[in-house]
Every structure is written in C-alpha cells, then in structure tokens.
Amino acid sequence: MSTSTPLTYSTECTELRTTRDDWDAAAPELLESMLVQMHTVRIFEEVVLQLAGEGLVHGPAHSSIGQEGAAVGSVLALREADGVNGTHRGHHQFLAKGLSFLCPEGMSIVDGVKDDQIVEFIHRTMSEILGLKAGFSGGRGGSMHLQWLQAGALGTNAIVGGGVPLAAGNAWAQRHDAEVIDGSGAAQDMGVTVTYFGDGASNIGSTLETFNLAAAWDLPLCFFIENNLYAVSTHVSDVTGDPRLAARGPGFGIRSWRVDGMDPLAVYLAQRAAVEHMRAGRGATLIEAETYRYFHQNGPFPGSAFGYRSKEEEKQWRDRDPLHKVAEEMMRRKLLTEDQLQDLRARITAVITQVVEGITEKDPASAKGARRIHPALWPDPATVDEGLRMDPVLCGEVLEDSAQPATTQRRFVDAIADVLDRRMATDPGVVILGEDVHRLKGGTNGATRGLKDSYPDRVLGTPISENAFAGLGGGLSMTGRYKPIVEFMYSDFLWVAADQIFNQIGKARHMFGGQSGMPVVLRSKVAMGAGYGSQHSMDPAGIFATNPGWRIVAPATPRDYIGLMNTALDLQDPVLVLEHVDLYAVKGEIPEADLDYRLPVGKAAVRRTGQDVTVLSYLNMVDLSLQAAEQRADLDAEVIDLRWLDRASLDWDTIGASIAKTNNVLIVEQGASGTSYGGWLADEIQRRYFDHLDQPIQRVTGHEAAPSISKVLEAAANADLDDVLAGFDEVARHLGLS
Missing domain, CATH: 3.40.50.920 (Rossmann fold)
Known part of the structure; x- marks a missing residue:
C-alpha cells in the first residue's frame, strides 16, 4: 500500500499585517518621510496625467496613482547604495529612490520639496517623461525607461519581466563585492537589489528563470511583486492557478512575505525583514504587495471606463488609499494636523507646477490657449544615433598585420583558453558564465579549461536559463566594475534569450542616454557540419548585424582570436564573438609568449x-x-x-x-x-x-x-x-x- 507524506519547504512564506502597536512604535521621522514622498509622487503623477490629457506626453503615461505606498514603504527600508529597477509603471519607485537618495536623513512636512536639489530632480524626471534633452537620458528613455545610477535607480523597463534578470547582475556584483566578515558567509556591508514587477510579469519565463538562479546562488535580490490584480484588463485570477503570488517563492527556496500594499508601514516592515535576511547572506527574498492602480493601464481614465472593472470595486480600493492611511495614523498620534497636510500638498503642487511652467508655454498656433513644450527644450535631431556605441579605447599594444614577431603554433581552441586565462589573471573584473563552462574540462569544447580551478568565484556554471544568465551578464556590466564573458553553447540558443540580447543589452546604453557602458562579451559557436541539426547549427551574424548596439567579430585564425578577444574586452560595447567548430582543431601561428596584444577595431585582413x-x-x-x-x-x-x-x-x-x-x-x-x-x-x-x-x-x-x-x-x-x-x-x- 502506497503512502503519502506532505512535503515541507526549505523556507517560509508568511503574511504580514500591521496593528495599532506597529503604528504607535513607528518613528515620527519615518512617517513624515512616507507622507511627503507619497504626496510628492501622487501630485507628480496627477500632473503627468494632466499633461497626457493635453497631448504633451508622447506615448503612454502609465500612472502609479494608488500604488505609492508599495514603492515608498519599500524604498525607505533601503540604503542609498542599494539598487532598484522596475517596469514600465515605475515613476513612483524612481521618485521614491531619488528622494531617498537626496534626503538620506528623511523628509519633513515643514521642508517638503523646496530644496533646490529636489526641484532639479523633479525637473529632470519630468523632462525625461516628456522626452526632453534635460532629462536623465536626454529624452531617449521617456516615461518607461528611467535611470539615475548615482541614486541606485538602475533603470525601469518597458518589456514585461525584462528588467528582472538585469537586477540579478547587480545583485551578483553586490554579493561578490561584499567583505565576508565571519565563517558563516555573512557580509553585513552587503548591498541589496530590489526588482519591482507586477502580477503579469510573475508569469514570464525570464522572471521565473531568475527566481531559480538567484536562489541557487544566494543573491541579495528581492523580487517585489506589485500585485495590482490586473495585467492591462486581465484579472490575475483568470490566468494564475493560485493568485497568492508570494506562494511561489518557497518552491524556489526563496523566503517570502505577503503584505497589504495599501499599508505603507506593512510594506516597510516586510522590506526591512527581507533586507536583514539578504544582508546576512541568506539569499534572495520575495515580497508580494497587493495594491491597486486607480487608472487604466495608461492614460487619465479609470479601468471602469473600459468595462473590465466596476465603479464599486474602484471605490472600495480608493477608500483604502495609502496616503489617507498614513495621514490618519499621524493625526491620531498628533504628529500632523489637517491644515499642515493641506499646506504640504499646496507647497508640493506649487513646486511641480512651477517646474511644468518652465517647460511649457502657450501655443501660438492654438486659438484655445493650449500649451506646448518650449521648442528649445527638445533634443537636437542630429544626435539621434549618439550614444549607441562608445568610441573604442584599447588598453594594450595594437599588433598590426604587417608585424612579424617570433611565433609558435597553437590550436584555435587552445588559443581561446589561453587568452581567457590571461584576461582573468590580469583583470579581476572579468567573469565567465554559461552552461557547463565549469565542468567537462572546459565546457563542451574545452575553451574554458582550467579556469574554474584558478578563479573559482568568477567562473559561473549556470542553469539552463538563457534569459536569466544573459540578463545577469547585462546587469553585471552596467555596474561599471565587471566585464562578463557569456558563453552560449550553440548560436541557436541566442533566440531563447532574444529579449535580453536585443531589447536589453543591445539597446540599453543608447536608451538610457549613455549613462553607463555595456561591456558584455558574448561567445557563441557556429556548428554547421557537426551533425547537430536545425536547432544547433546556425550562423547568427546576419541577425545581429541588423540589431542596434552590437559589435560582431568573427576570427578565422588563432592569432586573430587572441587579438580580437583582447580588443573586445577593452570596449564598453556589447560584442558578439563568433567561433566555428571547424576551426577549433586548426593550428595556426600566434606570437610567442604574448597574449596581451590587441587587433585594431574595424580592420579587415x-x-x-x-x-x-x-x-x-x-x-x-x-x-x-x-x-x-x-x-x-x-x-x-x-x-x-x-x-x-x-x-x-x-x-x-x-x-x-x-x-x-x-x-x-x-x-x-x-x-x-x-x-x-x-x-x-x-x-x-x-x-x-x-x-x-x-x-x-x-x-x-x-x-x-x-x-x-x-x-x-x-x-x-x-x-x-x-x-x-x-x-x-x-x-x-x-x-x-x-
């Protein structure tokens, strides 16, 4: 007779709810910061919707009104140096991270947002949303792609789930950078990363792949699910077997919490607990905050106007407004009066209104007195391609083709292993990752032989999760401290990670206005003639050549491979390095005792x-x-x-x-x-x-x-x-x- 034994998980998933005691224990300075930040976000978003209604926001305006408590409560539990990234609906997280960065000691109802640095931050954020040159990315990113690396705002993302693997790269860098202070592996100075996404992205393959990778590698990465119940107009219960999305965490070994996202203090307490867990070196966390967007997917109309939500449902959620919740608790504790609240709102409104008035003017062609953007504030059309790539700067001797140093013979695949070993020995920022690169005496072809033994913490054998590890490489490179070499075992597998390769890595530098480089080297082999069939044989050069941002090198000799790989690692652009299986066993002359030479960028032979x-x-x-x-x-x-x-x-x-x-x-x-x-x-x-x-x-x-x-x-x-x-x-x- 068979037996059935319930399985238990290696970690917990709990629901956190606040009580009056929690509100009484909350520091007044914390509640003040919550109040000021949430009202700043709310008023900012109301102004954005007004501008969208006037036709001044080019493209969608994904309002976060209603979700301010989840963002502000979460960010206030972080340090300045901690990183965050988010989705197309990310104004609230970006504003909260920027305000916290500018006001590390907190924000007060007396000062509000009058500080010149805060006003400039609001101006640059509004300019970016409107596509203007004064924006953080020079108008290239707009509403959905907001980045301010100095403040730890790593970038919001228009691809659902697309930013999650990138956050894993930042988290890996934080863990690797941390100083281990005791034998348990805990690192109290470890930074953490929070990646925000919605209920829709919780079903995306790249998100689930990153769950597994982050858990396997104990990354200090918090998966923050803003469950606003609707992916555009589709309710979470229609597309998810268990709408309690936090329950997914333990299945991956991730400590998880579920909170009321309309309660900013509950979010803060959950995020604080998650941060403590991660800084102690215990790995990834997950928070599900059940919240609600008051408006449609984008634009100034409620969901009920489109028929997928009722007005009654919308009212029930508005009655639980997080701004009202904090104000009521502060008034109960006599930390705030109604007059102070109204005065705060008036002063924030005045600042944001003044910012908009500096950006707009009366449209002389409008008989109705409509506004337009000041023409001088638009980017110069001639700069449309600027920032796509960086000017190459090589860090070593360039070997011309006419040079004739003493040579020795080497197999092509051995030349690959030699130069990778040399670069890892001389540059602690070089990290190699991919499937089986740490096994089989150097992966499936021997190109990474011996590297795991020599550099155990920088040779990462990945899960079969191309989206996750390609995106991790992209996020790692955006830190400015690492140069990942990402191996794709076969070129056909690149299409599994096409979003990360083309939408993220290839476009990121230009999209974010050149705020950071993207020094990713992607190695992949062409296996035509090896008998591996339709899904393991292709040459991807033609596809990459039609996609922006990538450089492509195709070495035909061992000598060229060494020089081109060295050059590729000097560049701040993503580089695809192609290899062909027919060449691996071919012998060729390479300079004797010299693995540091470069070949020039853009020079044929x-x-x-x-x-x-x-x-x-x-x-x-x-x-x-x-x-x-x-x-x-x-x-x-x-x-x-x-x-x-x-x-x-x-x-x-x-x-x-x-x-x-x-x-x-x-x-x-x-x-x-x-x-x-x-x-x-x-x-x-x-x-x-x-x-x-x-x-x-x-x-x-x-x-x-x-x-x-x-x-x-x-x-x-x-x-x-x-x-x-x-x-x-x-x-x-x-x-x-x-």
Whole structure:
C-alpha cells in the first residue's frame, strides 16, 4: 500500500499585517518621510496625467496613482547604495529612490520639496517623461525607461519581466563585492537589489528563470511583486492557478512575505525583514504587495471606463488609499494636523507646477490657449544615433598585420583558453558564465579549461536559463566594475534569450542616454557540419548585424582570436564573438609568449591580393575562399577576411579600395540564405560602390532550410567548397572567362 507524506519547504512564506502597536512604535521621522514622498509622487503623477490629457506626453503615461505606498514603504527600508529597477509603471519607485537618495536623513512636512536639489530632480524626471534633452537620458528613455545610477535607480523597463534578470547582475556584483566578515558567509556591508514587477510579469519565463538562479546562488535580490490584480484588463485570477503570488517563492527556496500594499508601514516592515535576511547572506527574498492602480493601464481614465472593472470595486480600493492611511495614523498620534497636510500638498503642487511652467508655454498656433513644450527644450535631431556605441579605447599594444614577431603554433581552441586565462589573471573584473563552462574540462569544447580551478568565484556554471544568465551578464556590466564573458553553447540558443540580447543589452546604453557602458562579451559557436541539426547549427551574424548596439567579430585564425578577444574586452560595447567548430582543431601561428596584444577595431585582413574580383568572407569560409582562389587561377581573386561584421566596425576603406580595383564582388558565407549576413552587406555595397561594379554582386550562401541531421541533407544545406567554386564560376561567366 502506497503512502503519502506532505512535503515541507526549505523556507517560509508568511503574511504580514500591521496593528495599532506597529503604528504607535513607528518613528515620527519615518512617517513624515512616507507622507511627503507619497504626496510628492501622487501630485507628480496627477500632473503627468494632466499633461497626457493635453497631448504633451508622447506615448503612454502609465500612472502609479494608488500604488505609492508599495514603492515608498519599500524604498525607505533601503540604503542609498542599494539598487532598484522596475517596469514600465515605475515613476513612483524612481521618485521614491531619488528622494531617498537626496534626503538620506528623511523628509519633513515643514521642508517638503523646496530644496533646490529636489526641484532639479523633479525637473529632470519630468523632462525625461516628456522626452526632453534635460532629462536623465536626454529624452531617449521617456516615461518607461528611467535611470539615475548615482541614486541606485538602475533603470525601469518597458518589456514585461525584462528588467528582472538585469537586477540579478547587480545583485551578483553586490554579493561578490561584499567583505565576508565571519565563517558563516555573512557580509553585513552587503548591498541589496530590489526588482519591482507586477502580477503579469510573475508569469514570464525570464522572471521565473531568475527566481531559480538567484536562489541557487544566494543573491541579495528581492523580487517585489506589485500585485495590482490586473495585467492591462486581465484579472490575475483568470490566468494564475493560485493568485497568492508570494506562494511561489518557497518552491524556489526563496523566503517570502505577503503584505497589504495599501499599508505603507506593512510594506516597510516586510522590506526591512527581507533586507536583514539578504544582508546576512541568506539569499534572495520575495515580497508580494497587493495594491491597486486607480487608472487604466495608461492614460487619465479609470479601468471602469473600459468595462473590465466596476465603479464599486474602484471605490472600495480608493477608500483604502495609502496616503489617507498614513495621514490618519499621524493625526491620531498628533504628529500632523489637517491644515499642515493641506499646506504640504499646496507647497508640493506649487513646486511641480512651477517646474511644468518652465517647460511649457502657450501655443501660438492654438486659438484655445493650449500649451506646448518650449521648442528649445527638445533634443537636437542630429544626435539621434549618439550614444549607441562608445568610441573604442584599447588598453594594450595594437599588433598590426604587417608585424612579424617570433611565433609558435597553437590550436584555435587552445588559443581561446589561453587568452581567457590571461584576461582573468590580469583583470579581476572579468567573469565567465554559461552552461557547463565549469565542468567537462572546459565546457563542451574545452575553451574554458582550467579556469574554474584558478578563479573559482568568477567562473559561473549556470542553469539552463538563457534569459536569466544573459540578463545577469547585462546587469553585471552596467555596474561599471565587471566585464562578463557569456558563453552560449550553440548560436541557436541566442533566440531563447532574444529579449535580453536585443531589447536589453543591445539597446540599453543608447536608451538610457549613455549613462553607463555595456561591456558584455558574448561567445557563441557556429556548428554547421557537426551533425547537430536545425536547432544547433546556425550562423547568427546576419541577425545581429541588423540589431542596434552590437559589435560582431568573427576570427578565422588563432592569432586573430587572441587579438580580437583582447580588443573586445577593452570596449564598453556589447560584442558578439563568433567561433566555428571547424576551426577549433586548426593550428595556426600566434606570437610567442604574448597574449596581451590587441587587433585594431574595424580592420579587415587581406589574405590574398588580386585584380579580378573582391571576395569577402569570415570564419571558416575564408580558408575555403582561398582554396577556391588557388583552383581558379584564371580568376585573380582578392580575398578579404572581414573579421569585424557590424555596421559600425566594417572596414570600408579596405573593402572600397579593393572594389575600386577589381570592380567585382563575391560574398562567401556558409549559413542559410534566409538569415544571410551577405544580404545586408550586398545592399550596403551597391549603395556605396554602385558606379564601380561591372556585374551584380554575387553571393555564396547555404540553402533556405536550416541544416538537417542527415549527413547528406546537412551537406546540401550548407555552403561548401563546391558552392564557393560555383560562385567563382558565376563571376567568371559575367567576365566572359567561362
């Protein structure tokens, strides 16, 4: 007969509710700060909705009115140096973190927000929401992307759940930076990070992946769920089996609390307990604050206007307003009078109104006296691409291709392991993470061999959670203290983490106005020909080349790999470093006893000079192009190894000089035609050099289908030497040589 034994969890999930004793014990200074901050947020948001109603907010205005208690109560339990990030509905958290940073000793009802620094903070925040150059990100981020790194505001995020993995990166840095003061692993000076998200994001894969990763690595990361019950118009009970979202924490081993988000003191007490738990080195925490947004997903109308909420429900929640709750408790304790409250609101309103009046003016084209933004406050359109990448600054000797130092032979994969070891030895900020990088004698190909033994705390074997560990790498790099090297075992896996790679890492620096670099190096291999089929074989260069922010390097020799990896780690931009399985066993000459040289950014290599056709290629196809050139001696080919593939780094000087000489172009790549890198490159070449071309740009690619498992079908799908020779034949045909 079978038996059933209830399972218990390794940690607790509790509900925290305040009593009158808690309110009586609360420090008057704490309650004053709560009151001032919440009214500042409320009035600020009311003004934003007014501006949105006038058409002055470009795009959505996601109001946080009703949710002020959750943000303010939480932030007041943090230190200045603690980090927070949030979602598209993040004005309240951003304002609370900024106000707490500017007023570390608290805020008083007497002073309100009259301080010049606070006024400037409000001005810069409003300017950013309106898309103006005085904003924190120069207007590039707007309402949904607010960042002030100095204050610990790491950035709000428009992708649901998108900011959660980034917060894990900041938390890992805090744990790694902390000084362990006793044998238990506790670090009392440890910083903590709070990532705010809603009930909708609690169902997102990247969020759940980060739950697991943060718990496994004991990160000082608090997952703060603002459960306002509605994801746009869908009630949490319609899409979640158990709407008590805090109950998810123990399943991941995360200590969790559930609180009334309309009670700022309850939120404060829960956050304080969570902070104590994390600073003691006991790992991640989760707080669910049940709260309510008074208005629709965005804009100045209540949810009832759209039919998914009743007016009765909205009234029930408004009757529990967190601003009223704090004021009533303070009045009960004789810490506040009604006149003082009204005076405080009037003074805050006056400050914010004055800020708006400095930004707007009467629209001369309006007969009704409408307002407009002062034209001089808009960003200069000519700066539209500024901040996308940083100017490269290399930190070591640049080795020119003409240099001829003493050399030794090394396998390609050994050169990878050698340079990674060297960089970790010389730069304590280099961190390597990915699946199995700490096992199997250096991962699945041996590229990280020996590193876990030498640098045990900086080589991180991750869960199979591409969104979580890619985002962690992005968040880690944004600290300015670390340079993560993130390995994706196969390039196809990059699409699992596409949000983090393209929406977050690639866009973050430009989106936040260049407030921080994004020095992420992403290693991935192209496994065409290895028999791994459709989901483990692709070349991602064509996709990355069409996405903003990324640099792409594609080394074809061991010497180039070392120099390009060193250069990639010097840059403050995200860099994709491509490797091909066919090259791992190839031997090549590298400088003897020198693993510190750099290769220049944006410099291609001419592997063979010629007069008749310019052949452009990269990775393993460079060697096939050279073989084809030798076999077709009647067609004098100039073979160029591109090395740098991204739009900003292509060596147009070398490419252009060659095309001007040969007047013919053949682009050679191995991968599928649908994701072809050469398609983009051919378009750009014909726009730049059309007058030099004597025939259409010829291309060698694989077929449309992704490679199959069948050895025969895989060979047919991928371009090989025969296909390259066919490409040479096509060029020759147009020249009348065949």
